[in-house]
Amino acid sequence: MTQYRIDLAALVLRIALGAMYLAHGLTKLLVFTPAGTAGYFESLGFPGIIGYLTIIFEIGGGLLLLLGVFSQLIALLAVIQMVVISYIHSPNGWSFGNAGGGWEYPAFMALTALALLLLGGGRFSIMKLFRS
Template sequence: MIDLVAAPYAVLLLRLCLGALFIAHALLKIRVFTIPGTIAFFQSLGLPGWAAYATIAAELIGATCLILGIYPRWAALLLIPLILGTIVTVHGKKGWLFSNPDGGWEFPAFWAASLLAVFLLGDGVAVLIASPMPFGR
Protein backbone atom coordinates (compact mmCIF):
# COMPACT_ATOMS: atom_id res chain seq x y z
CA MET A 1 0.00 0.00 0.00
CA ILE A 2 1.29 3.47 -0.85
CA ASP A 3 1.59 5.95 2.00
CA LEU A 4 -0.43 8.82 0.55
CA VAL A 5 1.02 11.28 3.07
CA ALA A 6 4.70 10.48 2.43
CA ALA A 7 4.52 9.70 -1.31
CA PRO A 8 4.38 13.34 -2.50
CA TYR A 9 7.52 14.09 -0.47
CA ALA A 10 9.25 11.04 -1.94
CA VAL A 11 8.44 12.38 -5.41
CA LEU A 12 9.93 15.75 -4.42
CA LEU A 13 13.11 13.96 -3.29
CA LEU A 14 13.27 12.11 -6.62
CA ARG A 15 12.71 15.37 -8.53
CA LEU A 16 15.49 17.17 -6.65
CA CYS A 17 17.98 14.33 -7.06
CA LEU A 18 17.20 13.84 -10.75
CA GLY A 19 17.39 17.58 -11.37
CA ALA A 20 20.77 17.75 -9.64
CA LEU A 21 22.05 14.90 -11.82
CA PHE A 22 20.96 16.65 -15.00
CA ILE A 23 22.62 19.90 -13.92
CA ALA A 24 25.83 18.03 -13.07
CA HIS A 25 25.88 16.33 -16.47
CA ALA A 26 25.17 19.58 -18.34
CA LEU A 27 27.96 21.36 -16.45
CA LEU A 28 30.30 18.46 -17.15
CA LYS A 29 29.68 18.95 -20.87
CA ILE A 30 30.15 22.73 -20.62
CA ARG A 31 32.98 23.14 -18.11
CA VAL A 32 35.02 19.93 -18.26
CA PHE A 33 34.60 18.56 -21.77
CA THR A 34 33.92 22.10 -23.13
CA ILE A 35 31.34 22.83 -25.81
CA PRO A 36 33.76 22.13 -28.70
CA GLY A 37 34.84 18.89 -27.00
CA THR A 38 31.23 17.82 -26.48
CA ILE A 39 30.40 18.60 -30.11
CA ALA A 40 33.40 16.54 -31.24
CA PHE A 41 32.31 13.63 -29.03
CA PHE A 42 28.76 13.73 -30.40
CA GLN A 43 30.13 13.79 -33.94
CA SER A 44 32.39 10.81 -33.15
CA LEU A 45 29.18 8.92 -32.31
CA GLY A 46 27.73 9.81 -35.70
CA LEU A 47 25.42 12.46 -34.25
CA PRO A 48 25.22 16.01 -35.63
CA GLY A 49 27.14 18.65 -33.71
CA TRP A 50 23.99 20.62 -32.94
CA ALA A 51 22.74 17.65 -30.90
CA ALA A 52 25.29 18.62 -28.23
CA TYR A 53 23.58 22.01 -27.81
CA ALA A 54 20.14 20.38 -27.79
CA THR A 55 21.25 17.87 -25.17
CA ILE A 56 22.74 20.50 -22.88
CA ALA A 57 19.64 22.68 -23.24
CA ALA A 58 17.33 19.73 -22.52
CA GLU A 59 19.37 18.81 -19.45
CA LEU A 60 19.33 22.36 -18.05
CA ILE A 61 15.69 23.11 -18.87
CA GLY A 62 14.53 19.70 -17.68
CA ALA A 63 16.51 20.04 -14.45
CA THR A 64 15.01 23.46 -13.80
CA CYS A 65 11.50 22.12 -14.34
CA LEU A 66 12.10 19.14 -12.03
CA ILE A 67 13.68 21.19 -9.25
CA LEU A 68 11.30 24.14 -9.31
CA GLY A 69 8.23 22.03 -10.01
CA ILE A 70 7.28 23.45 -13.41
CA TYR A 71 5.23 20.71 -15.08
CA PRO A 72 7.57 18.20 -13.40
CA ARG A 73 5.63 15.09 -14.42
CA TRP A 74 5.88 16.04 -18.10
CA ALA A 75 9.48 17.20 -17.77
CA ALA A 76 10.36 13.75 -16.43
CA LEU A 77 8.58 12.05 -19.32
CA LEU A 78 10.29 14.24 -21.92
CA LEU A 79 13.75 13.53 -20.46
CA ILE A 80 13.39 9.74 -20.77
CA PRO A 81 14.28 9.63 -24.51
CA LEU A 82 17.42 11.66 -23.77
CA ILE A 83 18.59 9.07 -21.24
CA LEU A 84 17.58 6.14 -23.45
CA GLY A 85 19.62 7.80 -26.20
CA THR A 86 22.72 7.54 -24.03
CA ILE A 87 22.13 3.81 -23.73
CA VAL A 88 21.78 3.42 -27.49
CA THR A 89 24.68 5.66 -28.51
CA VAL A 90 27.22 5.32 -25.69
CA HIS A 91 26.61 2.93 -22.82
CA GLY A 92 24.79 0.01 -24.44
CA LYS A 93 27.91 -1.38 -26.07
CA LYS A 94 29.82 -1.26 -22.77
CA GLY A 95 27.81 -4.02 -21.06
CA TRP A 96 25.40 -3.88 -18.15
CA LEU A 97 27.48 -2.76 -15.16
CA PHE A 98 28.30 0.93 -14.92
CA SER A 99 31.62 -0.04 -13.31
CA ASN A 100 32.74 -1.54 -16.65
CA PRO A 101 35.41 0.42 -18.53
CA ASP A 102 33.72 3.55 -19.97
CA GLY A 103 30.50 2.72 -18.06
CA GLY A 104 27.74 0.26 -18.91
CA TRP A 105 24.04 0.99 -19.17
CA GLU A 106 23.04 0.09 -15.59
CA PHE A 107 23.00 3.70 -14.33
CA PRO A 108 21.23 5.27 -17.33
CA ALA A 109 18.57 2.51 -17.15
CA PHE A 110 18.00 3.27 -13.47
CA TRP A 111 17.89 6.98 -14.28
CA ALA A 112 15.22 6.39 -16.95
CA ALA A 113 13.21 4.20 -14.55
CA SER A 114 13.37 6.96 -11.91
CA LEU A 115 12.09 9.51 -14.42
CA LEU A 116 9.26 7.13 -15.34
CA ALA A 117 8.43 6.78 -11.63
CA VAL A 118 8.09 10.57 -11.32
CA PHE A 119 5.80 10.61 -14.34
CA LEU A 120 3.62 7.79 -12.99
CA LEU A 121 3.50 9.06 -9.38
CA GLY A 122 2.80 12.69 -10.23
CA ASP A 123 4.30 16.06 -9.39
CA GLY A 124 4.72 15.64 -5.63
CA VAL A 125 4.80 18.66 -3.32
CA ALA A 126 6.44 22.07 -3.78
CA VAL A 127 5.22 22.65 -7.32
CA LEU A 128 5.17 26.05 -9.03
CA ILE A 129 3.09 24.93 -12.03
CA ALA A 130 1.26 21.63 -11.70
CA SER A 131 1.21 19.16 -14.57
CA PRO A 132 -2.16 18.40 -16.15
CA MET A 133 -3.35 14.94 -15.15
CA PRO A 134 -2.63 12.42 -17.93
CA PHE A 135 -4.90 9.65 -16.60
CA GLY A 136 -7.80 11.62 -15.14
CA ARG A 137 -8.85 11.26 -11.50
Protein backbone atom coordinates in the same frame (compact mmCIF):
# COMPACT_ATOMS: atom_id res chain seq x y z
CA MET B 1 -1.37 10.91 5.26
CA THR B 2 -0.85 8.66 2.22
CA GLN B 3 -1.09 11.54 -0.26
CA TYR B 4 1.40 13.53 1.81
CA ARG B 5 3.89 10.65 1.61
CA ILE B 6 3.37 10.36 -2.15
CA ASP B 7 3.97 14.09 -2.55
CA LEU B 8 7.06 13.87 -0.35
CA ALA B 9 8.36 10.95 -2.44
CA ALA B 10 7.79 12.99 -5.61
CA LEU B 11 9.73 15.88 -4.08
CA VAL B 12 12.69 13.67 -3.16
CA LEU B 13 12.67 12.07 -6.60
CA ARG B 14 12.44 15.46 -8.35
CA ILE B 15 15.34 16.86 -6.34
CA ALA B 16 17.53 13.80 -6.93
CA LEU B 17 16.82 13.66 -10.66
CA GLY B 18 17.04 17.44 -11.06
CA ALA B 19 20.39 17.59 -9.27
CA MET B 20 21.80 14.78 -11.41
CA TYR B 21 20.66 16.42 -14.64
CA LEU B 22 21.99 19.80 -13.56
CA ALA B 23 25.35 18.29 -12.61
CA HIS B 24 25.67 16.42 -15.91
CA GLY B 25 24.68 19.47 -17.94
CA LEU B 26 27.14 21.71 -16.11
CA THR B 27 29.89 19.13 -16.60
CA LYS B 28 29.23 19.15 -20.34
CA LEU B 29 29.20 22.96 -20.33
CA LEU B 30 32.13 23.74 -18.03
CA VAL B 31 34.43 20.70 -18.24
CA PHE B 32 33.92 19.13 -21.66
CA THR B 33 32.85 22.51 -23.16
CA PRO B 34 30.02 22.86 -25.65
CA ALA B 35 32.35 22.32 -28.63
CA GLY B 36 33.85 19.23 -27.00
CA THR B 37 30.40 17.84 -26.22
CA ALA B 38 29.27 18.49 -29.80
CA GLY B 39 32.42 16.76 -31.07
CA TYR B 40 31.72 13.74 -28.90
CA PHE B 41 28.19 13.47 -30.23
CA GLU B 42 29.54 13.71 -33.77
CA SER B 43 31.97 10.86 -32.98
CA LEU B 44 28.91 8.76 -32.13
CA GLY B 45 27.32 9.59 -35.48
CA PHE B 46 24.90 12.26 -34.23
CA PRO B 47 24.80 15.83 -35.52
CA GLY B 48 26.84 18.15 -33.30
CA ILE B 49 23.75 20.25 -32.56
CA ILE B 50 22.45 17.36 -30.44
CA GLY B 51 25.34 17.97 -28.04
CA TYR B 52 24.33 21.60 -27.60
CA LEU B 53 20.66 20.67 -27.17
CA THR B 54 21.64 18.07 -24.59
CA ILE B 55 23.47 20.70 -22.54
CA ILE B 56 20.44 22.99 -22.68
CA PHE B 57 18.05 20.17 -21.76
CA GLU B 58 20.15 18.86 -18.88
CA ILE B 59 20.74 22.26 -17.30
CA GLY B 60 17.29 23.67 -18.03
CA GLY B 61 15.47 20.42 -17.28
CA GLY B 62 17.45 19.96 -14.09
CA LEU B 63 16.49 23.43 -12.89
CA LEU B 64 12.85 22.92 -13.84
CA LEU B 65 12.76 19.62 -11.94
CA LEU B 66 14.29 21.22 -8.86
CA LEU B 67 11.56 23.86 -8.96
CA GLY B 68 8.78 21.46 -9.87
CA VAL B 69 7.90 23.13 -13.18
CA PHE B 70 6.69 20.88 -16.01
CA SER B 71 7.99 17.87 -14.05
CA GLN B 72 6.12 15.24 -16.03
CA LEU B 73 7.13 16.67 -19.40
CA ILE B 74 10.79 16.86 -18.35
CA ALA B 75 10.56 13.33 -16.93
CA LEU B 76 9.10 12.04 -20.22
CA LEU B 77 11.92 13.63 -22.21
CA ALA B 78 14.43 12.24 -19.70
CA VAL B 79 13.03 8.72 -20.13
CA ILE B 80 13.45 8.99 -23.89
CA GLN B 81 16.96 10.44 -23.59
CA MET B 82 18.11 7.80 -21.10
CA VAL B 83 16.65 4.88 -23.09
CA VAL B 84 18.60 6.09 -26.13
CA ILE B 85 21.76 6.49 -24.05
CA SER B 86 21.27 3.02 -22.56
CA TYR B 87 21.11 1.60 -26.07
CA ILE B 88 24.22 3.52 -27.12
CA HIS B 89 26.14 2.25 -24.09
CA SER B 90 24.82 -1.33 -24.31
CA PRO B 91 27.84 -2.69 -26.26
CA ASN B 92 30.04 -1.64 -23.33
CA GLY B 93 28.35 -4.05 -20.91
CA TRP B 94 26.34 -3.47 -17.77
CA SER B 95 28.69 -1.59 -15.43
CA PHE B 96 29.04 2.11 -16.02
CA GLY B 97 32.62 1.74 -14.78
CA ASN B 98 33.47 -0.28 -17.89
CA ALA B 99 35.50 1.32 -20.67
CA GLY B 100 33.17 3.64 -22.55
CA GLY B 101 30.57 3.40 -19.77
CA GLY B 102 28.02 0.60 -19.52
CA TRP B 103 24.28 0.95 -19.54
CA GLU B 104 23.56 0.55 -15.80
CA TYR B 105 23.53 4.27 -14.96
CA PRO B 106 21.41 5.50 -17.88
CA ALA B 107 18.98 2.59 -17.36
CA PHE B 108 18.64 3.55 -13.70
CA MET B 109 18.10 7.19 -14.68
CA ALA B 110 15.43 6.12 -17.21
CA LEU B 111 13.56 4.18 -14.54
CA THR B 112 13.91 7.04 -12.05
CA ALA B 113 12.49 9.45 -14.62
CA LEU B 114 9.68 6.98 -15.39
CA ALA B 115 8.77 6.83 -11.70
CA LEU B 116 8.60 10.64 -11.59
CA LEU B 117 6.54 10.68 -14.78
CA LEU B 118 4.04 8.34 -13.14
CA LEU B 119 4.02 10.17 -9.78
CA GLY B 120 3.90 13.71 -11.12
CA GLY B 121 5.56 16.70 -9.50
CA GLY B 122 3.58 16.51 -6.29
CA ARG B 123 2.19 19.27 -4.11
CA PHE B 124 5.64 20.61 -3.18
CA SER B 125 6.21 22.19 -6.58
CA ILE B 126 5.87 25.63 -8.04
CA MET B 127 3.34 24.40 -10.61
CA LYS B 128 1.10 23.20 -7.80
CA LEU B 129 1.15 26.66 -6.23
CA PHE B 130 -0.27 28.21 -9.39
CA ARG B 131 -2.94 25.55 -9.83
CA SER B 132 -4.32 25.86 -6.29
